[in-house]
Amino acid sequence: MNNNIEIIPLPKSKWKGATIPLTTRSDSYYDFDIKPLDDKGCTITLTKKPSEKEIIHTPEEYDYPDSLYQDHWEGAEAFGVVGDNGELKACIEVCPEEWANRLMVTELWICDELRGIGLGKRLMDKAKEVAKTQGRRAITLETQSCNTNAIGFYLHQGFELIGFDTCCYTNADIDRREVRINLGFFFHREPRRN
Numbered sequence: 001m002n003n004n005i006e007i008i009p010l011p012k013s014k015w016k017g018a019t020i021p022l023t024t025r026s027d028s029y030y031d032f033d034i035k036p037l038d039d040k041g042c043t044i045t046l047t048k049k050p051s052e053k054e055i056i057h058t059p060e061e062y063d064y065p066d067s068l069y070q071d072h073w074e075g076a077e078a079f080g081v082v083g084d085n086g087e088l089k090a091c092i093e094v095c096p097e098e099w100a101n102r103l104m105v106t107e108l109w110i111c112d113e114l115r116g117i118g119l120g121k122r123l124m125d126k127a128k129e130v131a132k133t134q135g136r137r138a139i140t141l142e143t144q145s146c147n148t149n150a151i152g153f154y155l156h157q158g159f160e161l162i163g164f165d166t167c168c169y170t171n172a173d174i175d176r177r178e179v180r181i182n183l184g185f186f187f188h189r190e191p192r193r194n
Helices: 119-134 148-156
Strands: 024-038 041-057 077-082 088-097 102-110 138-144 160-165 180-186
Touching (some): 119 138
Parallel strands (some): 102 138
Antiparallel strands (some): 024 041, 077 088, 138 180, 160 180
């Protein structure tokens, strides 16, 4: 792990609108098998499967590519790594959900050259630190069923599945293998009642 790389605040006055060149690549995905809800319940199974070909999603596919301090994230804060030439090399953006007393990770990105050295954990630790300082009960984030590398990282960081949306992006998200997955990290968890 390289602790010499400094994570610094990225103030809104300087970084608002900074594009995050987030490209996802995966050779696997989580497939959904959902038996319809009826008066007895339903069954939902997520199974990790290999993809026949690499799944790639680039910023050019979307009308609203990822960027820091988007207007709808009121109260967002960002932290990251800036290169010698002032270019963004890694970032995490968090935004409070006041009504739910949670902190949402709205962006997490690391350039290819800085991957695999523990920087993702350090950025996520920063989000956990912000959440604790603000007294939040949980941290939430969104990823996609085809972003299995990210899902593995988040699970390793203590996150768990809290929900999904099978029509968030299109009406064919399951077939496209890009279902919105919501994950959560809980600071204090009440035991489940049976």
